[in-house]
Amino acid sequence: MKQNGKLEKAKLLFEKNIEIFRCPVCKDNMKINDKSSLICNNNHCFDISKKGYVNLANRSSNKIYGKDLFESRNKIYNANFYDRLITELVDIVDEYTLYKNKNYILDTGCGEGHYLNQLSKNQNLSNKYDFVGIDISKEGINIATREGNDIIWCVSDLSNLPFQTCKFAVILNILSPANYEEFIRVLDNKGIVIKVIPESEYLKEIRYGIQNKMKSNNYSNKNVIEVFHQHLEIVSEKRLNYKCSIDKSNLKDLIKMTPLTSSLSKEQKDDLIKLDISSITIDLRILVGRCKK
Ligand SMILES: C[S@@+](CC[C@H](N)C(=O)[O-])C[C@H]1O[C@@H](n2cnc3c(N)ncnc32)[C@H](O)[C@@H]1O
């Protein structure tokens, strides 16, 4: 789609859903002006970009998450290694939400947008939900807009969400940091938070490969689970563990896509690619929670 077309389409989408937004600076309501910007009553103004997203962040992203990492994530996701997680997400939304009117799914720390782009293609979900993705990284959101789906994309900090309270039926938080005060604020009373975190065998072939190149290689998700339990009432918890075969080209992207290897030099990453790795383990825990009564 031409960039002008993308901007016009995004403007309509933001206009239609403007009531979910609030200004990230002064918390006031927002509207769209003639120049395709979101603007609040105190004149804090945020332009919709030609790519079709709006930047509402007041700080920039961590340099670990650069364009190359997101391009590699995009390739790995499109090679279907994580399709079983998408199926699980669809089933969970189906099972744990009962909304009569159209509602919203928000992906917090959505990266290059794969999960929302896939969920938005599920007709059952798209009949019931509109989709909103936010990430602090402009590079991630840039890629997320590429498919041109009807999704509201924002560069935004998940610890200062630019949304009104109680607006979302589902909050996704996949392999990303969380801010439960903000999640609970914007979550509808009957809504759910779905958090996906690594389990002990997640990408273990890469972990073993870098064992002697890193200071510490022990991973425990105990604290992350405890913090989730402190803030939300658990409604479901599931471990998803499977192996996929992988060729050298995908292995190269897998090594580039994970923050696990972010402290390694290029030579160390090249050494990893040369290892005899022909399959990888996906091992994730899916936590589903609701607001405590
Ligand atoms: C490992 S990536 C996961 C991305 C995506 N959910 C996925 O599974 O592919 C972690 C993401 O969290 C984002 N992130 C980190 N801190 C954030 C913040 N304060 N607000 C919004 N996004 C943040 C990063 O930019 C990055 O895209």
Ligand SMILES: [Zn+2]
């Ligand atoms: Zn404002």
